[in-house]
Amino acid sequence: MTVQLTRRDLLKRASGLLAVAAVGGLTSIETEAAQVHQARNRVLVRNPAFASIDLSLREAVDNGTVAGVVAMGATQRGLVYEGASGHANPQAGTAMTPDTVFWLLSMTKAITATACMQLIEQGRLRLDQPAGEILPELKSPQVLDGFDASGQPKLRPARNAITVRHLLTHTSGFTYSIWSENISRYEKVTGMPDIGYSMNGAFKAPLEFEPGERWQYGIGMDWVGKLVEAVTDQSLEVYFREHIFAPLGMSNSGFLISGAQKQRVATMHNRQPDGSLKPAPFEINQRPEFFMGGGGAFSTPRDYMALLQMLMNGGTYRGERILRADTVATMFQNQIGDLQVTEMKTAQPAWSNSFDQFPGTPHKWGLSFDINTQPGPHGRSAGSISWAGLLNSYFWVDPVRKVAGTLFTQILPFYDPRVVDLYGQFEQGLYHGLQRA
16 A cells, blocks of 8 residues: 655655766667567667767766756757666665656646647637536636634635636736745635645645636646546546557656556655755555646656657657647747746745746746746747756757756755856757757
C-alpha cells in the first residue's frame, strides 16, 4: 500500500558523480533508439562541441547543486545532445539516465494544452467558448473579495464569464496558493484542500480577480483537464495515452505509475539553509479523485523530448501528426493581449522561491506557455516558448532557430538559483555547440 504524504509530512520527513550518457552532433541518433532503450547506462559517443555542457553537469554534481541531472537538446535534424550526471537514487547508488522517471508537475501543462488544442482543431471546443457550457461548475464563479472582521472569506459573483482561453492563459482568476497569500488563507479558513492533493474539493476555489482582467499563474489547466475529460468521455490517463503518448512513443509517461517505473523514479531533495541537499519522499497521489492536468503526470527526459520535438516541428514527430502546423503556431503566439506576465511572489517559501523567468523584460503567454518577447540571455530567440515544473525541471522551444532543450532535476523549493544558473549554462552551451559543430 502506498502511503500518501502531505506537504507537511514531506518537509518534516526529509531525512559521487557518475556521468552516464552524453551525445552530440548534428546527426540524429534516432536510429539507435532501440539499443539505447535496452542499455540505458551505455556511454554514447561524445561531441567536443558540447564539452562545456558535460563539464557543467559534472560540476553541478560535484559542488552539490544537484544530486543528479539530465539535459537534452534537439534541432530539426533530431536529438543533438543527451547528458546525465550523478545519481537518480544516491542512497541506492542508482545512476541518473535519460530514462530515469521524473514527476513533471507543471510540465504536465504542455501535454494538457496539446490535448485541448486537438479538440479545438476538431471543433469540439472553442477558445472563446464559455467554459460553463461544458462544466456547470464554472457557470457562476465567485470572486474572493477579502475577509471580514471575523476572518471569514467574503465572496461575490463574478461579472465576466470564464472562457476556455482564460483557463489556458492563466487569466481566469484562478490562482495557486503557493503564490497567493489570499488563497493560502482561504484554504486554512475553509479547509479546502490544495490542488496538489488531487482531491475534487480543490475545485471549490474562488477567483482572485475578474476573468480577463490580469494574468496570474493558477489552476486553470486543471480545469482544462476537466474540459478534455467531459468532451471526450475519457479520463486524461486514457486520452493522453491514446492520442499523444502512443503516437509519440512516450511509453514511460502517464499519471498512474507502475511498480517497475517506481524503481526508476529520481529521488526528490530539499535544499537546506546551508545549501546542501536532503532526500525526501515524494509521490503524486496514485489514488486520485481526478487526474491533474496542471501537474500530475510523470515522464522521462527521453519521452518528454518527443513532445518538445513535436512542437518544434510544427505538430509532427517521426511521421506522426499530433497537431496541425497552424495550431502550433497559434499556441506560440501571444494570447493575453496587452496583459503582462508578472513576477510570481511566493506565499509558501518551502515550496517555491519568488520567480520571474525574464526579469526586466516584457513577456507574454500563449496556449499554454511563457513567451519571451526579446532574445533570451543564453541563446534562445525572441518568440520562444518555455515553462517548468515545481521540482526544478525546465524546458524551452525556439521556433526561430528550431532548437528545443530540457533540463530535469527533482529539487525543492522551485526556482532554485543554483539550478536556474545550471539551466542557463546548458542553454548557452547548446547554442554555442550548435554553432561550432
